[in-house]
Amino acid sequence: MDYVIEMLNIRKEFPGIVANDNINLQVKKGEIHALLGENGAGKSTLMNVLFGLYQPEKGEIRVKGEPVKITDPNVANEHGIGMVHQHFMLVDTFTVTENIILGAEPKSGTTVDTKSAEQEVREISERYGLKVDPTAKIRDISVGMQQRVEILKTLYRGADILILDEPTAVLTPQEIKELIQIMKTLIQEGKSIILITHKLKEIMEVCDRCTVIRKGEGIGTVNVSETDTTELASLMVGREVSFNTDKEPANPKEDILHIRDLRVKDTRGVDMVKDLNLDVRAGEIVGIAGVDGNGQSELIETITGLRDAESGSIELNGQNITNLSPRKVTESGVSHIPQDRHKFGLVLDFPIGENMALQNYYQKPYANMGVLNYKEIYRKANSLIEEYDVRTPSEYTPARALSGGNQQKAIIGREVDRSPDLLIAAQPTRGLDVGAIEFIHKKLVEERDKGRAVLLLSFELDEIMNVSDRIAVMFDGQVVANVKPEETNEQELGLLMAGSKKQKEGDS
């Protein structure tokens, strides 16, 4: 067998835990090899071992058959290993070329030879179909482009083996398609790719083989052509996982949320929501589908009071809540699981217990005469931690130290526990593994069954199709169609999201 990378019996310990144990990973030349595992299973640790950021306690690494010791990332580079991290490491105010040559600048005399570097970057970009403008500034290009710059950076440094750490987590569906194309081109040009992910569909679509890690242990490697998503999921989680959210047909009742002719501008003053109408009824889940940037975020910010509407009305239970403060909106019966949990959902430096009181810290019994009752706050937090299975060393642990899935469960516990009339969930499962996704979907359906109105915003069509009772497609600031998930398919939704009018007008 002709392996470019072999990691044999790798063991990596951290104080108190074994992050990797007995893991084998063998990557063939010219293949896309998936590394699959839940959040915290040890995928990133293993890749950091390969990239020289950690030293393994046991095990052997071979590059093209030769045993090697990778002591730091520079050594990894010399062996042709390049890594694209989940969080990009780019200088915002530099151009693409400047970022790519950073640390390996070509010189002419004493000055940096930007011209020839630009030429080289352009050549690589064209060869692999990256379509990157070498002279653009990083801050002016999209996240998807920035990711390509990271890929270019590794190629510029001569990488043959690319490690991509959850590359699709930050991308829109379109960008994901383009990335998959790029990966295929890279393989044709003889590169090998290790794809870290927990998205099963992507593995089925692009990968040749897949190595599964569970709780730090190697479970094995399978050929993707001989498996399916169900098997992969149970290998990853260690039990049967259901993808289809079990739910009874919806039984919608009266209107809870009633939006008419809503107009909203974004921070730059551009119209983002244009005369939008939307109703959400008690006992139904309405999913908002759409390509990112068609006004979805602005819509939710306006409902929740974080952004002011230009005109139009938002009613909750018949009461006008347009342009009320976030506190007033919350108190009138709206819960909000925010899109960006680190920016809006949590105060990361606060203990997780105090984060769970973020919406009602000022109310009895958590406060009395302006003084906090920590005993009550932490008692409540403890019961939520138990009920929502938030895995944390203690309720006093800073929120920052929890994994993404557990942070999200804490937020969901806090928001759902208030028994809101309207529950807004914006990308509630972004970046989470299948176990956590299953849990969150179940909770949303439970809330619906309790007679609450649920508004779900997601860029994952699977999630929209699976969880929603009704789908509102947003395009260019408007709801362009209302469809039932059982009466549509991904092709139709895709077309609607791209702005083509629905064939059967007015059947919603």
Place this chain on the structure above:
Amino acid sequence: MFSNNRLTNILIPVISVVLGLLSGAIIMLIFGYNPISGYAALWNGAFGDAYFFGETIVKVTPYILSGLAVAFAFRTGLFNIGVEGQVFVGWLAAVWVGTAMDLPMVIHLPLAILVAALAGGAWGFVPGFLKARFGVHEVIVSIMMNYVALYTCNALIRSVLTDNDDKTEYVNDSASLASTWLSDLTGFSRLHFGFIIAIIGAIIMWFILEKTVKGYELRAVGYNPHASKYAGMNVNRNIILSFIISGGFAGVAGAMEGLGTFQYMSVNNAFTNIGFDGIAVALLGGNAALGTVLAAFLFGTLKVGALNMSSSGVPQELVDIVVALIILFVASGYIIRWALSRFKKEEK
């Protein structure tokens, strides 16, 4: 994977102080002075007899309050570099109330302190308001407010409180913190009851930040304004409030000088540095109430003890160098943090 953060947080300032003292010793050696007799003189100058001890406490008292002012703002994500000016206006306000009125002590003294706090708070309001309303950076505004305070106070002393004099009247006894009992006890030092007020100030800061609903909001806004807004807090109002409370602490620091140590206010040609040193005190004290009290104590000790160092032939300026070195080591605390974690790694 639990971390012993608390221990590290205590270790870092302690190590910084030790390193600062050590480098001070090395510098003394280089210049041919005896560090042992130098530090002995410093120690004696601060604690050698009752008088020195009294003077040390006199020095520590405003440091505690100015340190609290800076720490409070830091904890809520703001940098109040205008404590110096807020001390000035607090000082002047306290002296004004202390000289212009004749009231029973139970009313007069608290009133004078309260007015000082309000004056400092009003001075703090300006940068807070401008930041909240127009997004002007608080550092720039609060620095400039220092100069406004300095020269406004001078002008008021010359033209309003006196008839073109350089120094106000002494405050009435009913507004004075001074105590003949404390003074007698400490060999006729200027020791006054202000230190009790400073300790109460530290307790108030701890209580506000750690125990109250407002404190929860202020800390939340300091850490993450976006999440605070999402949770329905009024971010801008909290920024202004934080600056007012911070300025209030600074104003009371001024009252300590005006009602206790000096009992008057004179025209100043330059800053007193009580406010600027407060930044270092807060930094050394880890922006916590107790830490600030301890750090203020260390600062006061070094400053007063320094006056005695010349008796052992060591120039007083050297003490300023040692103090500066300690701050330097605290400010580069992450280096020590790094060294500590490195140390731990080696062990296992």
